[in-house]
Amino acid sequence: NAGVTQTPKFQVLKTGQSMTLQCAQDMNHEYMSWYRQDPGMGLRLIHYSVGAGITDQGEVPNGYNVSRSTTEDFPLRLLSAAPSQTSVYFCASREDRGLGNTIYFGEGSWLTVV
Amino acid sequence: SQQGEEDPQALSIQEGENATMNCSYKTSINNLQWYRQNSGRGLVHLILIRSNEREKHSGRLRVTLDTSKKSSSLLITASRAADTASYFCATLNFGNEKLTFGTGTRLTIIP
Numbered sequence: 273n274a275g276v277t278q279t280p281k282f283q284v285l286k287t288g289q290s291m292t293l294q295c296a297q298d299m300n301h302e303y304m305s306w307y308r309q310d311p312g313m314g315l316r317l318i319h320y321s322v323g324a325g326i327t328d329q330g331e332v333p334n335g336y337n338v339s340r341s342t343t344e345d346f347p348l349r350l351l352s353a354a355p356s357q358t359s360v361y362f363c364a365s366r367e368d369r370g371l372g373n374t375i376y377f378g379e380g381s382w383l384t385v386v
Numbered sequence: 387s388q389q390g391e392e393d394p395q396a397l398s399i400q401e402g403e404n405a406t407m408n409c410s411y412k413t414s415i416n417n418l419q420w421y422r423q424n425s426g427r428g429l430v431h432l433i434l435i436r437s438n439e440r441e442k443h444s445g446r447l448r449v450t451l452d453t454s455k456k457s458s459s460l461l462i463t464a465s466r467a468a469d470t471a472s473y474f475c476a477t478l479n480f481g482n483e484k485l486t487f488g489t490g491t492r493l494t495i496i497p
Contacts, residue, residue: 305485314474315429315487330484362428364485375419375476375485379428 275299278363278378285353285385293348293381295363301376303366304346305330306338308359309380315362321346353385391488392475398494405462407491409475410455417478418451420460422471423490429474432460462493470495 279294297304305320307330317330321340335357337349346365350357363378393408411418417436421429435442435451435458442449448461462469472490479486 307487312489314489315476317484317486320484373417374431374434375478376431377421377429 276363276365276376276378278361278381280381281379282382283384285350285383287353287355287385289353291350291353293350293361293363293383295346295348295378296344297346297363297365297376298344299365299367299376300343301365301367302343304340305364306336306346306348307362307364308332309362310359318348318361350383355385357383358385359383392473392491394491395489396492396494398496399465400496401465401467403465405465405469405493405495407460407473407493409458409460409488411458411475411477411486411488412456413477413479415453415477415479418449418458419476419478419485420447420449420458421474421476421487423474424471432473465493465495467495467497469493 276297302323306318307315309315316332318336319338321327324340324343327338327340340346361381364375366375367373391410399405417434419434420432422432423429433444433447433449435449446463451458472492474487474490476485476487
């Protein structure tokens with residue numbers, strides 16, 4: 273099983289450039305989300321989606337856009353990259369509502385903005 | 387703001403000893419999960435405990451949950467060098483579908 277797949281693994285951007293981090297899952301999960309991880313701050317939620325066509329903001333949404341046109345894909349777009357967006361980004365997915373659903377993470381995307 | 391806070395922030399023990407990490411959270415939850423992250427890698431799910439459970443075991447892992455104190459603990463018994471990693475607790479609130487992470491405990495096992 274592929275699980276949650278993120279691309280690219282590593283990326284260097286110049287300030288002001290735009291790019292898209294791709295995330296795909298093959299588990300037919302309704303719920304998908306994007307997190308960023310910065311040193312000493314754990315993971316912070318950027319955006320999430322509870323199903324195709326539905327997205328919502330997390331803790332730190334500014335500077336990022338998402339869309340959910342299919343159940344499988346949940347891309348994260350950086351509109352105009354800033355050095356403050358240098359971070360490690362993780363995509364995650366899980367099944368429908370329930371008390372015992374495990375969340376699956378991708379391997380991460382390391383982004384540096386110079 | 388972070389929902390969870392792990393304690394201690396860093397822990398070093400000898401191989402074979404037990405390691406205990408604690409997590410406190412702020413709001414009502416539906417479940418609490420523990421994850422491991424090796425340096426430079428993604429997060430690996432370890433164990434999930436539901437809000438109506440008090441204790442759960444998985445191999446060398448033992449998790450407890452005290453919803454009255456809004457706290458959880460993760461015990462790793464008979465530690466091994468391969469257990470060296472960062473450990474995070476995360477809480478899921480179905481009200482807003484947010485999985486919120488703590489800041490993590492960095493565990494080092496000394497051979």
